[in-house]
Amino acid sequence: MTINIAVTGAAGQIGYALLFRLASGALAANQPVSLRLLEVTPALPALDGVEMELRDCAFPLLREIIKTDDAETAFADADVVFLVGARPRGPGMERKDLLEANAAIFSAQGKALNAAAKKTVKIIAVGNPANTNCLIARANAPDLPDSAFSAMTRLDHNRAIAALADKTNNPLSAIRQVMIWGNHSATQYPDLHHASVAGAAALSLVDEAWYQNTYIPEVQQRGAAIIKARGASSAASAASAALDHMRDWHNGETAADDVLSMAIVSSGQYDISPGLVYSYPVRTSGGAATVVENLPINDFSRARMQASEQELIEERDAVRHLLP
Ligand code: NAD
Numbered sequence: 001m002t003i004n005i006a007v008t009g010a011a012g013q014i015g016y017a018l019l020f021r022l023a024s025g026a027l028a029a030n031q032p033v034s035l036r037l038l039e040v041t042p043a044l045p046a047l048d049g050v051e052m053e054l055r056d057c058a059f060p061l062l063r064e065i066i067k068t069d070d071a072e073t074a075f076a077d078a079d080v081v082f083l084v085g086a087r088p089r090g091p092g093m094e095r096k097d098l099l100e101a102n103a104a105i106f107s108a109q110g111k112a113l114n115a116a117a118k119k120t121v122k123i124i125a126v127g128n129p130a131n132t133n134c135l136i137a138r139a140n141a142p143d144l145p146d147s148a149f150s151a152m153t154r155l156d157h158n159r160a161i162a163a164l165a166d167k168t169n170n171p172l173s174a175i176r177q178v179m180i181w182g183n184h185s186a187t188q189y190p191d192l193h194h195a196s197v198a199g200a201a202a203l204s205l206v207d208e209a210w211y212q213n214t215y216i217p218e219v220q221q222r223g224a225a226i227i228k229a230r231g232a233s234s235a236a237s238a239a240s241a242a243l244d245h246m247r248d249w250h251n252g253e254t255a256a257d258d259v260l261s262m263a264i265v266s267s268g269q270y271d272i273s274p275g276l277v278y279s280y281p282v283r284t285s286g287g288a289a290t291v292v293e294n295l296p297i298n299d300f301s302r303a304r305m306q307a308s309e310q311e312l313i314e315e316r317d318a319v320r321h322l323l324p
């Protein structure tokens with residue numbers, strides 16, 4: 001059966017890195033793909049060019065391309081939605097500076113998702129500030145379940161794994177149970193207390209000062225480091241992480257000895273305020289993502305988890321006027 005995939009901001013940087021992989025079948029092997037591409041009206045000519053290139057790839061699984069500036073058209077019968085379209089931050093900006101600029105987009109798109117998408121839709125918010133954008137969309141889509149909504153912290157998760165593998169001189173495949181808690185922002189908490197490297201506790205292999213003073217801030221600030229170096233925000237790695245997130249959610253099975261990181265609508269797990277879109281360790285199975293519960297949390301972790309929760313509460317309060 002054809003999978004209907006909607007992508008907003010399809011003519012942007014991340015769109016350009018994402019669409020060709022989706023069209024090649026990287027989300028769901030052997031499943032025909034219909035791409036529904038949403039852009040603002042002035043970007044539609046650029047989207048024509050992207051469509052030409054997609055067609056020129058002659059991807060056997062790509063059955064349909066719909067380009068539109070109307071959100072309900074893009075989301076009609078969508079199975080999977082990538083909410084990418086938003087303004088990215090430039091040098092010196094924090095993600096929360098984007099809050100006002102992008103909040104209005106996500107409230108309109110929440111309403112359109114509610115009206116048009118399948119009730120079984122899976123949605124990932126990538127556009128920043130991703131967690132709060134997701135919360136806004138969620139609040140504007142009363143007929144969809146909480147479980148339809150997620151925001152991306154998989155890029156942070158992948159960064160955290162890559163940095164640990166590098167530090168310990170191990171292959172990526174040796175790393176298990178790295179997890180990101182909280183907001184996709186500088187308050188996110190990359191937690192190594194449950195992580196292992198080739199079967200050994202990660203924190204027994206690195207010194208505490210490195211973990212606290214180098215590793216955590218580097219993962220938290222990686223997006224800013226890329227903006228500084230490239231003059232533009234991460235795009236290929238963001239697209240790759242969005243694909244990882246959706247592939248694993250759509251039909252992945254997380255190994256029993258591992259976790260993924262995904263921001264979901266909290267129902268109070270780990271005493272986080274219900275309704276916030278908060279990144280948790282999850283496992284996916286049968287098309288559902290489930291928070292891994294009952295992990296022991298020490299005071300160091302608890303303080304960082306709460307700091308990120310507090311930032312999300314402040315973000316939510318700043319956009320209250322857009323929440324019905
Ligand atoms: P970009 O500026 O290259 O592309 C964004 C596209 O969105 C543009 O083509 C723009 O026309 C379009 N757009 C704007 N408003 C729209 C709307 N209302 N409907 C549809 N399309 C709209 O930006 P990018 O580099 O592709 O980044 C997109 C977003 O993703 C930014 O907010 C960026 O900060 C964020 N991002 C998130 C992560 C993450 O880990 N969560 C990582 C990287 C980037």
Ligand code: LMR
Binds near residue numbers: 223234238
């Ligand atoms: C990232 O983490 O690379 C993105 O969220 C872009 C940014 O603004 O940091």
